[in-house]
Amino acid sequence: MKIGILSRNQLLYSTNRLVEAAQERGHEVRVIDPLLCYMNITSHHPSVNYKGEPLEGYNAIIPRIGASITFYGTAVVRQFEMMGTYSVNESVAITRSRDKLRSVQLLARKGIGLPVTGFAHSTKYTNDLIKLVGGAPLVIKMLEGTQGIGVVLAETNNAAESVIEAFRGLKTNILVQEFIREAGAKDIRCLVVGNKVVASMMRTGKEGEFRSNLHRGGTSQPIRITPEERSTALRSAKIMGLNVAGVDILRSNHGPVVMEVNSSPGLDGIEKASKKDVAGMIIEFIEKNARQGKTSTRGRG
Ligand code: ADP
Numbered sequence: 001m002k003i004g005i006l007s008r009n010q011l012l013y014s015t016n017r018l019v020e021a022a023q024e025r026g027h028e029v030r031v032i033d034p035l036l037c038y039m040n041i042t043s044h045h046p047s048v049n050y051k052g053e054p055l056e057g058y059n060a061i062i063p064r065i066g067a068s069i070t071f072y073g074t075a076v077v078r079q080f081e082m083m084g085t086y087s088v089n090e091s092v093a094i095t096r097s098r099d100k101l102r103s104v105q106l107l108a109r110k111g112i113g114l115p116v117t118g119f120a121h122s123t124k125y126t127n128d129l130i131k132l133v134g135g136a137p138l139v140i141k142m143l144e145g146t147q148g149i150g151v152v153l154a155e156t157n158n159a160a161e162s163v164i165e166a167f168r169g170l171k172t173n174i175l176v177q178e179f180i181r182e183a184g185a186k187d188i189r190c191l192v193v194g195n196k197v198v199a200s201m202m203r204t205g206k207e208g209e210f211r212s213n214l215h216r217g218g219t220s221q222p223i224r225i226t227p228e229e230r231s232t233a234l235r236s237a238k239i240m241g242l243n244v245a246g247v248d249i250l251r252s253n254h255g256p257v258v259m260e261v262n263s264s265p266g267l268d269g270i271e272k273a274s275k276k277d278v279a280g281m282i283i284e285f286i287e288k289n290a291r292q293g294k295t296s297t298r299g300r301g
Pocket of ligand 1: 115139141145146147148149151177178179180181183185186187210211212213248250259260
């Protein structure tokens with residue numbers, strides 16, 4: 001097969017592993033920088049151009065679209081979909097998962113366990129919003145944050161009010177969330193490929209840090225997840241419409257609660273912690289599922 005990996009940087013661990021895994025299985029693979037793609041979007045014969053030539057004959061693409069380029073990156077994925085090229089994660093699903101508010105609403109609608117979460121535009125009723133989500137301690141999150149940046153713990157109602165007002169003063173959109181203290185600065189990353197959790201790891205925040213992100217100095221170790229955690233991860237990926245997803249779960253007193261569903265999960269931490277060939281499993285999934293024209297939206301979304 002001819003596979004395109006939409007990634008800004010060939011040297012990233014995840015991109016590199018996907019290239020390796022595809023080549024090992026005898027596929028032709030090319031890393032395509034989505035920001036260097038350009039296209040005539042009104043043409044009756046949709047195409048994507050790159051470095052002076054049309055990209056032709058691709059059987060599948062693997063989008064690895066960074067949060068900072070979601071807007072343009074998903075437009076490029078959509079164009080491939082219009083060409084009938086199979087995308088392992090479709091543009092609509094990527095867009096959904098990037099919006100934390102939309103994700104929480106979609107997951108809540110289907111009864112997935114979530115921390116109690118609130119949202120407001122105006123700061124006029126901040127006191128009431130704080131009450132609505134059960135009062136401090138609360139976690140306040142920027143909607144567009146990643147890697148734990150913009151995630152703040154407020155231990156008192158006063159602190160929560162100040163942080164909410166500060167963020168809103170900067171016109172930043174935020175979520176206000178119940179703090180799951182019993183999770184003990186640990187979360188579980190489940191790597192979903194198709195309808196399987198193919199690898200999982202537990203991440204622990206560094207000393208004195210409630211955020212377990214590896215980018216914030218957290219460490220990872222292998223873990224056996226419970227059947228409930230497994231089904232929560234699978235259902236969450238399915239609700240978002242993602243074939244490949246990193247589902248982050250906290251162990252709360254009221255069962256597993258989902259933090260986030262990531263559409264371009266990093267492979268570095270999870271492959272090392274689980275000793276699984278996740279990149280290989282993604283390529284294998286594509287081998288089994290990629291067909292010309294097999295996109296659920298055909299770029300409609
Ligand atoms: P990001 O997308 O920036 O990683 P997350 O929402 O995943 O943001 O939060 C980062 C980390 O902070 C999580 O992995 C988790 O360890 C911790 N965290 C986030 N929300 C809560 C919460 N409501 N209760 C306890 N810990 C939380």
